[in-house]
Amino acid sequence: MISDEEKDQVRAASDLVAIVQETVELKPRGHEFWGCCPFHGEKTPSFHIIPATQVWHCFGCGEGGDVFTYIMKRENLSFPESIRYLADRAGIELHDTGDRRERGTKRARIYDLCAETAQFYHTMLMRGKDGRPREYFASRGMGGDVCRRYCLGFAPGRNALVSHLSQAGFTPQEMIDANVAVSRGRGQLADRFYDRVMFPIFDEQGHNIAFGGRIMGDGQPKYLNTAETSVFHKKRNLYGFNWAKEFIVAQDTAIVVEGYTDCIACWEAGIKNVVATLGTALTEHHVKTLTRFAKRIVYMFDGDAAGQKAARRAIQFIEQDSMDLRCVVLPDGNDPMEFITAHGGEELQARIDAAEPLMDFVYRSLQESSDITTPGGRAKALEDALTLIYPLRDSYMIDTYFIQIADLLGLDLETVRASSGRVFRDVAKREDAERRREQNYERQRAQAERSGSAGGRASGSRDAGRGAWASGVTPPVSAPVEEEPYDYVPLDAYGAAPVEVVDDLPPIDVPDGMGAVPAADGLGAPAAAAPMVLTDLERKSLAGERELLTMLTSYPDLFRTYADRICSIEWVDPRHESIAWAVLATPPGTDPAACMDAARSVCPEAATLVSAGRISATSKHPTETNIVFMLDTLELYTIKRRMRAAQAKLRQDRSLDDEARRALTVQAAQDSQRQRELQKSIGGVADPFRLIGLEAAGTEQA
Template sequence: MITDEDRERVRAATDLVQLVQETVPLQPRGQEFWGCCPFHGEKTPSFHIIPSTQVWHCFGCGEGGDVFSYVMKRENLSFPESIRYLADRAGIEIHDTQDGRQRGTKRSRLIDVCEETAAFYHTMLMRGKDARPRTYFASRGMGGAVCRTYRLGFAPGRGALVSHLSSHGFTPQEMVDANVAMRRSNGGLADRFFDRVMFPIFDEQGRCIAFGGRIMGQGEPKYLNTAETPLFHKKRNLYGFNWAKEHIVAQAEAIVVEGYTDAIACWEAGIGNVVATLGTALTEHHVKTLTRFAKRIVYLFDGDAAGQKAAERAIQFIERDSMDLRCVVLPDGQDPMEFISAHGGDALRERISAAEPLMDFVFRKLEDRSDISTPGGRTKALQDACRLIYPLRRSYMIDSYYIQIADRLGLDLDAVRSAAGRVFRDVQREEEVSSRRERERAAARERVEASRGGSAGWRETMRGSSNAPRRGASPAPDFVDGADEVDVPVDYVPADAYDDATAAQSARQQAATMPVLTDLERRSIAGERELLSLLTSYPDVFRPFAERITEIDWVDPRHEAIAWAVLATPEGTEPVQVMDAARAVCPEAAQLVSAGTIAVTSSHPTEVNIGFLLDTLELYTVRRRLRASQAKLRQDRSLAAEDRRALTIQATKDAARVHELERAVEGVADPFRLLDGEGASES
């Protein structure tokens, strides 16, 4: 686990405003910064940051927290992963401990392996005796300057990389974990890549985390990527994102291509906002990454059947976060590099500017694939169209898609709707069968591994039988993508395949145990958080009001704990240290104190705002007490006369205090009515 000391070092080294401004333009308002939320589509800014306490909150979607919660949501990371992410960003070395033992910084070591590997491959390309890779790149229009800019390389294989990395102190396990080397049956290592030109893959900070290798002549696979590692996930990472990010932000548009050379060709043609997928179709993680920076994504497909299929698979993302998803399919089966070579970058820019909405494109292609002038062709097109929109079946826009299909195929809307219902049921049954088979395969895999003495023994057994080098052959020259899994005899279902089901079950359990609050209690909680927001920003101004705070009947006990922890700090304590005290009694303090609006919506001095909040919270306290007293007087027939008299006197005093507080609250102008709403009539 990560120590508290390392966590706080990372927190202190990270400026939340600077972090958020990497993806969201922020404008100062008083002592705060405001902008449009990066997590949901909006035109009016509702996302704000309080720099003094380093917390953020969005009033549109309700999310909030500190630097770690922001990175967790933005990058889809766990809490420990968010700490490591920010530590890497700040250049801080952290040390994980497990079972009381130092575990070291494995991630940084694997990055070092990849960086040294990239340097070695680049040297082999630029200075090696083998001229073939230089000739290959030159034939593709990529001279020495391009090779240096993108750190291109050449993998000679034959153990050259393993020998080089060993001489630099890297262990065999580190090379295997980084997937730049593979274990052989005799226990030795072989280079993962052999006789290929190499494209280093970088993370968002520009550090090498993986590689793509292309064969220079004939052979399969044409491209070979690093397999999944602790650093690299092809469904999450995008090639060139480190170079393209600032251009994407500047233009509010991202262009997605399907190959390394296509991306490089676009960059060299002056089209900087381009990234490439890594041997996979556009995924949900890719879309989440790109929509942090742009609301318009143009998918630049190769003009072949595979490119058109990729366009259809991207339909499932059409409604994500108000995103404008468009596509361009190049003519004559050309890829972007070929198109630029033939027509130039300006011609490609023109096509990108005229990009077609994705839904229009895929519907049009359905017509092209079937002869809709015949009943059979129309039926096939209808089936294909309904399968296409199956991922959108629960969308509030589904009727508009039915109308588009009906118009294009010349059918009645009711006929399309009826056909869609049947197709959706068929696809759902197919998915259920597929899911069941995957579970059965996973169970079979576990049984096989158990019978072989565990997964490690099984892998070593298979490596010994299938990967042993032939006599006189060069060591393990190449493997297909993901070859470290080729020994698994059945399909493998990743653990995160069941995340959605687990999350749904957790949500149901949480909903079942969530307390039911009255409207007055909900308003009280809102007022408490407003109070905490000011309290953590201006602790010294609040100290004279400590006695009044004791009169508040807190709805959320966490709020009360935070309030007293803040007031217990010495006078003159800075807001950052105040937040540390709040976190010490409540880990969720950052989320709870970041939701206040009074500091930016009020034109009154801080002291007036404090008085208003204290009056409001006391008003809610007295109203709740008065309501309870009135209910007890109405319902409890066992009350003794003396008890009833005392309760009546207290209720009378409370009613008088309610009217007094109502007048005090009404004496403060809007916008504070939002806190009180219609509550004044509830007494």
Template sequence: MAIPPEFLEELKARLPATDVVGRRVKLIRSGRDTKGCCPFHKEKTPSFHVYDDHYHCFGCGAHGSVIDFVMESEGLEFREAVQRLAGEAGLPMPEETPEDRERRARNRTLAEVVEMAAAFFEKCLRMPEGRPALDYLRGRGLTDETIRRFRLGFSPDGRGKLKSMLAAEGIEEGLMVAAGLLVQPEDAGREPYDRFRGRVMFPITDRQGQVIAFGARLLAGDGPKYLNSPETPLFHKGRNLYGLAQAKDAIRSAGTVIVCEGYTDVIALAQAGIGQAVAPLGTALTEEQIALLWRLAPEPVLCFDGDAAGQRAAARAAERALPLLKAGFGLRFALLPPGEDPDSLVQGQGRQAFDALLAGATALSELIWRVESGGRLPPTPEGRADLNKRLDQRIRDIPDPTVRRYFQDFFKSRLWPDGPGRQGGRGGQRQERGFGRGKWGANAWTGPSERLRADTADTRPVESARLRWAILLATAINHPELLAEVEEELGQVAINDQNLDNLRQAILITHAGGLPLDTEGLVNHLSEQGYSQALSQLLSARTYDHARFARPNAGHAEARQGWEATISHLRGEDLESELQAAQDAVRRDPSEANMNWVVRVRRMMDEGEQPEAAFD
């Protein structure tokens, strides 16, 4: 039965998360927060924050209420967790109706029947009749330990061997049919018979590890090569993922989830130490499965074969995800080399080959671009207009207008990389060109998000930041030859000073006009546009005393090195400001989007290096 929402709210009010979590996790008070080391992944620095009504880990993304915590930490189903907490709080559980009790008892019985079948298949794998199946699994490189961990089995030939075993245990035929284990012929009078015969068996479990269905591969003979259980009261193909029970801890630890096409791919990756893999259940990813993946990680990686069929499957997955897309969540796509699947790649080339594949995974926006453009930019305006129209049609289903706008900006930057459509101004959008140095690398700094611009316009220490902005502009004016190299970086800096921002825009527009101006010519041109007073304040000892490299007599290499150091400091300040804004947003509204905002900024900070001093 559905537990009334008011009962759940009363239960949470009586048992603050800080009390329940504090019994299992050592928590310390830090200002307004209570935090400790996350119980769901290994860490040395506490990033697991607990509030009265929820918890959130900024390291692995674990999030939920006191009920979620008990479910995850103790492996309980929702109702079991509620019952345990209700007893602790002294709240009597709502009474079930006779219909509720009958439904729950039937589901429990179905689960018991399916578990009996799983144990039977495991036993058959180790019997002489199951030797071909065991040889097949070992031939795929699976160890006995892995076979046991995933509870792989064998369904013997014959139309009634499982049926006879279950009947001997007192199980009625009707329950066997309801559990999806027997096929009920349409012809009246014919006996139900075993659904799975002569197949390698892959138990499908729910998130807690309870077997709810089976996938099966035919070893020899006629019939479909792959066969899954039908829909049952326990099993819904579109709502579950193969291997999730085994993968959930690794997903938390890695901060991502990998989606493969086959069950053996999941198993082979787990054996190779890549435990965060799951697979859909014999069908293309459903909207419910995509939503489930996003509850596990903000950017799942989907692995597909590199052939035409795999590319079509990737395109379908992208199309299905677009109507669900929201800020902070996305997909990446890893297309395998021709003739390879994750299983064969790991077996043949080792884990490092698969890690390299993941590192090069393609973003959702890039995949859509490649699908529609075919990897070729039309050379004519009308060709680009047609491509732009098709891209707009692709993304029109994105419900979030901000996300949709960023997709449009990305496509424009690809359609007109050097022309009138270039998105070279502010906005933090990733470009194909980037820093290209150190860990920050190409595309590493995308600038502060639009959210940061809205939420933290006045949070930066203004004088320090304004000085750095002034140094950048002075360097650009005194060394205009640098602009060809740093134009995009200058355009991406968030300058929260209107006068300096206007001057920045004037410099960029002048450079884009293609006039071959030296410093004197650039200053004269800007002065004619009304920037004389701004230039006199900017090009002065007040700026130069802090940065010798910005002076006109500095060498090109010195100016470039000083530029990069200043950019590095601004990036660090942007991220610190954004982190503070994100944490403040979580305190005001602990929504999933705000939580993911913090996680994303922390990861960006973890990937960076401390810049060298920019000021002398």
């Protein structure tokens, strides 16, 4: 037993404020400290500490107590274990050690059983008759010293572990509770792990709490972890944290990888501040654990599609506390072990030091996965981007994220905001369906294990040895497989901020079906996905291009002197540009019918595309005035789009040096001057707009 004097000594040596600040940020209010509760999600602080009495309480979830209660809840410990935890932390030696500890508790028995199991597996690896596991580790560059250092092992199966633990005095129920054995019914047990190399998993205090087994050949699942127990929770625990935490503190950086062997390879290469997730993506519990020790987390992913998907899922944590979440994606599909083998630990450390902010990576990968120069590709990228920020939908920074996406894809902010409602609802529906599928699968699996007979054996030997799922229950496609695992920047440089893009000109109508945005529903979201995504400027430009082509094919010789101006147009539809140059390539004096033949030769849809213009038929101005008017209009739209792109680049691209920023700002100033000239010119020729039923720009002329 721990005496009352020792409890008081430990309590006096433990500063509750300092301990809580390892997990959450606290701010003083009068004589108290307040922060967001570490035990439930909240945006407004409702958790407070009274330093004078060393007690805490959360008005949100109702939890409270003293420093021991806090540690019990944070670390999932019993009361005696919380005292020992704080005593070790404070350097206080308790007399309740060794055999005098409460070794009869369920938790302590599981610790002891797992320790005995780890020793058995290790013995089977180092001294067993089967040489395959030793050959496997050797092929991965892990010799005997490495196996001993990390207590690696081998699970032979065939009830060898059950027999060994029985002789060591452990009961069948204790083996089931630790999930190293499963019931076969009628009181019979079978080893859970069979024919796998084994990695013992330790908690923060160094207790062996679980195991990860990897199949040596083909079969699924490649990795099989201990199921959830009273001491092991894969969404909370991290492989190697007990060894890595002092290095994480020393370097103020935690590196997260996805597999046991990747962890070991990093440690052996001298990169010690590394932990691994246990068959799951990075969770909120993992982040809270790591940010107690470091504010910078580098998530290192395999270079394959699954690794990049995991990187995108981690975006939900970027706003937690003052954490700096970064990522490294290795090239050529390499995992960290393969990269170290090929390039060495120093090269990997260099990549870790150069890790990029997670948001930057996510946005860059969106650009790489979709061709955002096309309306269709932009629509896909918009859908993907909004899906990614779905976890941040309630953030006070959501408008900032919308601005980033708009800048990235060259879209209007309102288009992004309007699309978000539909996308967010779709994601919510998918997540709900996914949750129901997983719950259904877990119920089936639990029923199969309770039924015993073939189910128990399947989860032990068949599941481990041959890759079959317990009791023949096939998990849903989406079920997790346990495998190996802008902020808005003000534009203050060179006066860039005042450059303003204003759509103050009347729009030209967009022909039906071209880039139309579907009608919004009652919640402000589009009723259905648009076939393509165009900005307002692009829709205006698109209609203007059609008007220009109608006049060009009718009066080709009048346009030939304006070839240089046509070169300056940035065309929205590449087909329009092809038609324009096919017509201008005809010899002077070519009649309109022959010009149409030239247009059809480069674009089969030419007849449809060049027939939509109305200005030449409705305007009272001479044809040449209308031509200059349309060229001015399209140049203006080109300049506005270029200015918008420059603003987005100045906001988003952190790699720009001073010279590049200065060049962009100078160009923007020149474009702004040209914009005013064109607006004045167009405003004096407003009649075509008025005659086609649109709002006039500037002074209306007869």
